[in-house]
Amino acid sequence: MTAESAPGFIGRMRAKINRGDSWLTYDLGNLLPGQQIDAAALDDFEDLLLTADLGVAAASKITDTLRREVNAGRIKRADQLRALLRRTLIDMLKPCEAPLEFPEFIKPFVLMGVGVNGVGKTTTLGKIAAKLGAEGRQVYVAAGDTYRAGAVRQLAQWAERGGVQIIEQGQNADAASVVFDAFSAARARGADVLLADTAGRLHTQAGLMDELRKIKRVLQKQEAYAPHEVLLVVDATAGHNALHQAVQFHEAVGLTGLAITKLDGTARGGTVFAIAERLALPIRYIGVGEQLEDLGVFEAEAFVDALLGTAPS
Template sequence: MVFQKLVHGLEKTRKGLIDRLRAILRPEEPIREETWLELEEILIEADLGIKTTSEIITQARSICQKRRIGDQEGIYAVIKEIVLELLKPCASPFRLKDGKVPTVVLALGVNGVGKTTTLGKIAHRFVSQGKKVMIAAADTFRAAAIEQLELIAHKAGAVLIKHKEGADPAAVAFDALTSAKARGFDLLLIDTAGRLHTKGGLLEELKKVKRVLRKLDPEAPDETLLVLDATTGQNALVQARTFQEALGVTGIALVKLDGTAKGGIIVAVAKELGIPIRYIGIGEDLDDLEEFVPEVFVDALFTKNQVY
């Protein structure tokens, strides 16, 4: 089921990357220098980035030479193998902390990445497992944001803690954690306003939220989750680096992979950031968030069959 959903969700990336690779890597055709140049161009256009692409090409050349792979089609399996190895180190699923109530997740992200929706999907996953989930509406700058979160929390079966529009986000987080601890909730998800990663003042507000949480729980937040929009391509890397430097990101949810032909950004994120990829988003429904499993992801991306 997960494999089929991934095959369907990665269709645009497969057409933009994998189908183009197959088109240039012809069976029984010898590998030429032009082959590597074409391959490099395709990988860069799929948003793997220059640095990651360069490493993949270098490794592929070396492997083909060592294994005496002389035909172009042989490169395809080598590329798949390299991509899998690049993704493996970032495979680390999110888990609740054993014996800790609640596990606290602080969600970050710029405007419009789908952060609030992603939290709803995470809440749905854990509610479906019988866990008690609370969501804190710490995006207090827009009344519409609180209303959106109310709807999402209701659909997910989670309890919502909110203040009035314009309230201090740190106060909302503090009250939510106090309530979650007292009521024995398993998971507290804290939504925050969409932050422009270039705005230092807004990042300072998030630091304040962290400081306030630690007054109640020295370990909080247990996860600082950055939500990235795959459709933004290389800009996602810029965002991630800025948030990482300012706030110490511990996990990534890469969403909207179904809406872009440049899903290769996941390889660049894994290689250049080294931050665990907790989830990937491949649709709009509550069930369209999957744990990141490199083997399943790569098989779905490189599949030669259309599975629906």
């Protein structure tokens, strides 16, 4: 994704995320009607964060910062509190801002998408493929979901839309051999990027988690550092479960990045803070809808401004 495409996505994200009823805009206004900050208002604000999927750790980190400044007499008015809140939220997310790069000297750069059922893996990979294709990269997608009926066709539709190549062996094929063969083909043809889709699975499904490890293992027979990116896709509306999935998948297969989808489907966005607080993993992409244009690179400041409805600085 190029820098030029960012303003378009930011505008879209603002329209989709901040619908005027978010936990920050609507509720903060209600909490602070008199524009005077007191301890009770801050306690209420902490409760509000807890109901918004932030989790205890992230919620108390935010309110501790606000309390410290209010108690020290540096923050007196609601507008000052809002500015401090914005800064605090950006500081929390900043360490997770690390856009994925596809270095040209790694050919093919292999990205494997993983996650539980229905979170948006295939859609996200399809969007990434189309965007990279539009940038002139030679992209292959591997149909590594060989379980779900229709999974190969769904990926093929994205490949067609993005004008990229798909390597598939149909339903019920061995996923590891699909990805292995896709890597061979992509490398033989000098492709830049290989995106491997995988079937949805729960961390409790030991056989399926073994399959992911097997895909990694067979890739590493051909290229020691592949997959270069293991991208976990999580659904923001899953709240605490999304954080739980990230912890479990990280332990099982070793993640290098996250894509957080369906931020248009929640008026909260708190999941992003819970994940940032708990896991030191880059958030590569966020999804705010089903269309190609609804996937963008994660930028802490733009995201917080979209949530708060504040103007970008």
